[in-house]
Amino acid sequence: MNKENCDQPIYLNSAGLICSLGSGPKNIEDRLFNENTELTYLQRSPKFSTDNRLLFGLVEHPLAAVSIAEQNTRNNRMLTTASEPLLNEIQLLKERFGPQRIATVIGTSTSGISEGEEALLYYKSQNKFPENYHYCMQEPFSPSRYISKWLGLRGPAFSVSSACTSGSKALASAARLLRLGVCDAVIAGGVDTLCNMTIRGFSSLLVTTDSICNPFSVNRNGINIGEGAGLFILTREPGPVRLAGIGETSDAYHISSPHPEGKGAENAMRQALQQARMKPESIQYLNLHGTGTEQNDKMEARAVQRVFGNDIACSSTKPLTGHTLAASGAIEAVFCWLALQREDDRLPPHRWDGQADLDLPVLTGITTTKLGKKLTTAMSNSYAFGGNNTSLIMARE
16 A cells, blocks of 8 residues: 655645636736725625625626536536636646546535525425436535546546535645555645525524624624635646645534634644644744634634734635635635735735734734735635634745
8 A cells, every 4th residue: 555655745736716706816816915905795695695684705707517417516617617727737637647647626515505405496396306407416526526527537536525624625635645646636626606505504503794704803793605616736746836734633622613722723733834844933824714703713813823923924815705615725725826926925915894802812913915025835724613624834836
């Protein structure tokens, strides 16, 4: 059996992205780094909130068609659109390595649940399911199965469904496949789309807000749900950004609430630093999970302060995209990937009301929008139900 070589460098060669900010990394970049805090990309939707109260990170960009009928879901249409900038490179990889040496790992929590919801409503009125509905649409494996079949790949294909760490854990799984020598390239990331089950579920937990989320503010009062997809091509061959360190923990404190002191979150950050062979002061920017909920922000601020102190440059991008759930770790990794390739010193700004919660460790670096030099190292945090925690470290090459 092959043994994983954690010293083997893994590279994030190319990325695809779609979210409320638009479609395509380069098209999104200007909006991501815009310092105008008055701009918002969240909106209301009568489809998902009958009182037109909640704000969502909706994707309004036209989505590419899916030719495989039993896989024609909004999730897979979003994946197809996010994949479009990568198609030429994937074809070259197929010709070079063979399709059997390219794997697919996709994180998701919703898969095709919205299609399942529509099918059940149809069944209720017609006493039969619609002809275009297939149960496999809503299986967690659907996005990975679809991408693999659509692209003609024959390497390992599987999905990760660990709630809001799914996208980042898909990248961690991709790195392991490469280090084990199972494959030579991996298409990996995360995708989630809005559906009533998710929105009503989070609303029942009393963690959604009818205003733009306000991470780490004393006035924070909940999350905005979003949708989107983030994808990478990962290989062992040098690229613009290296996936330098990965930390994964599960504190299993509670089925939905994080450990109040952020013990698992802290351990994930320390694991990532250890794997990257970096000290905390080596990390120049931290993309916070930063949902804007009472408990998540509290535990994350405490964990970050213990690892990095108060002054690390950091921000949450969820006021721009909403919390894209299983896609968030992958989308925010793409944001770091973009920041690491900039020729200037700008960072994704933290959008909030500026009213710090004095009961939390004050993260003074949250106001930093310019680093003063080109960014070379970044960490991205993702946290999920069940005390699942992931930290990724990326380095500019």
